[in-house]
Structures are given as structure tokens and as C-alpha cells.
Amino acid sequence: MAKKDPKELSVEDKLSALYKLQTALSAIDEKRALRGELPLEVQDLEDEIEGLTTRFSKIESDIEDFRSAIAQKRNEIETAQASVERYKSQLDEVRNNREYDTLSKEIEFQTLEIQLCNKKIKEATVKVAERQEDLAKTKENITERQKDLDHKREELAEIMQETREEEDRLKAEVKDLETKIEPRLLDSFKRIRKGARNGLGLVYVQRDACGGCFNKIPPQRQLDIKMHKKIIVCEYCGRILIDPELAGVKPEKVEEKKPKRKRTTRRTKMADEKEEASNEE
Numbered sequence: 001m002a003k004k005d006p007k008e009l010s011v012e013d014k015l016s017a018l019y020k021l022q023t024a025l026s027a028i029d030e031k032r033a034l035r036g037e038l039p040l041e042v043q044d045l046e047d048e049i050e051g052l053t054t055r056f057s058k059i060e061s062d063i064e065d066f067r068s069a070i071a072q073k074r075n076e077i078e079t080a081q082a083s084v085e086r087y088k089s090q091l092d093e094v095r096n097n098r099e100y101d102t103l104s105k106e107i108e109f110q111t112l113e114i115q116l117c118n119k120k121i122k123e124a125t126v127k128v129a130e131r132q133e134d135l136a137k138t139k140e141n142i143t144e145r146q147k148d149l150d151h152k153r154e155e156l157a158e159i160m161q162e163t164r165e166e167e168d169r170l171k172a173e174v175k176d177l178e179t180k181i182e183p184r185l186l187d188s189f190k191r192i193r194k195g196a197r198n199g200l201g202l203v204y205v206q207r208d209a210c211g212g213c214f215n216k217i218p219p220q221r222q223l224d225i226k227m228h229k230k231i232i233v234c235e236y237c238g239r240i241l242i243d244p245e246l247a248g249v250k251p252e253k254v255e256e257k258k259p260k261r262k263r264t265t266r267r268t269k270m271a272d273e274k275e276e277a278s279n280e281e
């Protein structure tokens with residue numbers, strides 16, 4: 001039936017294709033669960049490192065700015081000092097008080113300039129030291145996070161290595177199955193699955209109850225399910241219901257007896273103990 005138009009499929013074929021799809025999707029979910037939060041953790045660490053790296057470059061360029069400001073101020077000091085020297089030598093050749101006053105004022109002004117520059121250099125030097133501390137801390141952070149990231153990537157790669165082949169096979173199977181199911185049915189199945197907590201959009205009947213939400217299914221509805229003539233959904237959770245036989249699951253009679261037997265033995269034991277107790281009295 002591989003090349004049949006999905007619309008030509010009988011309800012039974014549709015249901016068993018859906019069941020196969022559900023089985024493959026559940027197996028993929030299981031593999032994803034195995035990876036757990038790891039992919040997200042890796043992503044978070046990558047983002048964090050990127051942020052820290054940006055911060056690192058910003059601090060570096062800040063330091064660069066402060067350093068060039070310091071260099072500029074040093075140049076200004078040199079120029080001012082040269083001026084002071086020149087004015088001082090001119091002082092020896094002054095011809096009047098007015099010239100003397102002008103030169104003295106210039107010297108005073110240049111000396112103040114030098115002091116101001118020295119103050120700016122001191123401030124910038126403090127800033128450079130602060131930023132360098134920041135830089136070292138940021139670098140330490142990056143190294144630490146990088147170690148975490150390497151570790152988590154390795155862990156993830158290991159899990160992926162183990163599951164990739166199987167997952168690729170399952171994904172191909174899903175793709176193939178999806179072409180066999182009519183789009184409208186596939187869409188509603190996907191919608192149900194998305195809304196279901198355990199990712200089950202289709203379940204088989206277990207002990208007269210829905211295998212998804214475990215609410216009892218009325219006998220008439222169970223009969224309808226067994227007929228495979230209509231697509232029937234659980235009236236409580238909306239999951240598509242099929243009978244175990246269609247799912248290739250053996251009737252659960254054997255399974256059902258086991259816990260009962262256990263309960264009986266337990267009950268017998270308790271009864272025995274009670275009897276013993278009453279005998280001792």
C-alpha cells in the first residue's frame with residue numbers, strides 16, 4: 001500500500017499508520033529526553049561567553065583610550081615645560097616691568113597646565129588599573145565558562161553519537177509515514193499530540209480505559225473502537241483511541257491477572273497473620 005493515495009486508505013490502515021507514527025515520534029521524544037537540558041545549557045553558555053567576549057573587548061578599548069589620553073597629556077606637559085624653560089630664559093633679557101609681568105603670568109599659566117595634566121594622568125592611571133582588574137576577572141570568567149562549555153559539548157556529543165543513527169532512522173520513518181496519512185487527519189493528530197503532556201496523540205485502550213488519561217470508556221464506545229470503522233477520540237482528553245490488537249499489543253488479560261494474584265497472596269498472608277494473631281490470643 002506504499003503508493004496508495006492517503007485518501008484511499010481504510011480507517012483501519014489510517015489508524016495503524018498513525019499508531020506507527022506515534023511510536024516513532026515517542027521514540028524520538030525519548031532520545032530528546034535523554035539529551036535533556038544539555039542542548040539548552042550549551043546554547044546558554046555559548047551566549048554567555050559571547051557576551052563576556054564583547055565585554056572583554058570593550059574593556060580593552062577603554063584601556064586603550066585611557067592610555068592614549070595619558071600619552072597626549074604627557075606631550076602637553078613636555079610642550080608646557082619647554083615653554084616654561086623658554087620664558088624663564090627670556091626673563092633674563094626683559095627690558096621693563098610689563099614684559100616681566102607678562103612672562104611671569106605665562107610661566108604661572110604653563111605651570112598650572114602641567115599640574116592639571118599630571119592630575120588627569122593620575123586619574124587615568126587609576127582607571128587603567130581598575131579596568132585591568134576587570135579585564136583579568138572577565139578573562140577568568142571566560143576561561144571558566146569555556147571549560148564548562150567544552151565539558152557539556154563533549155557530554156552532548158557522546159549522547160548524540162549514541163542516538164544519532166537511530167534518531168535519523170526514526171526521523172526518516174516519520175517523514176515517510178506522514179506522507180501516507182491524509183493532511184487533515186495528520187494535522188489534528190499533531191494538534192492533539194502537542195496539547196498532550198506526554199506527547200501521545202494516539203493511545204490504545206488499556207483495561208477498558210483511555211491509555212492516555214485513564215478514564216473509563218463506555219462499552220458501546222469500546223465496541224466502536226474495535227470495529228476500526230471510525231476514528232474515535234477519548235471524550236475526556238481528546239486523544240485518538242485504537243484497540244490494542246491494532247497496535248500489535250496482546251490483550252492484557254495476562255498482565256491484568258498478575259497484580260490481582262499478588263493482591264490475593266498478600267491478602268491471604270494478612271489473613272494468615274490475623275489468624276495466627278487470634279490463635280495466639
Ligand SMILES: [Zn+2]
Pocket residue numbers: 210211212213214215234235236237238239
Ligand atoms: Zn483520554
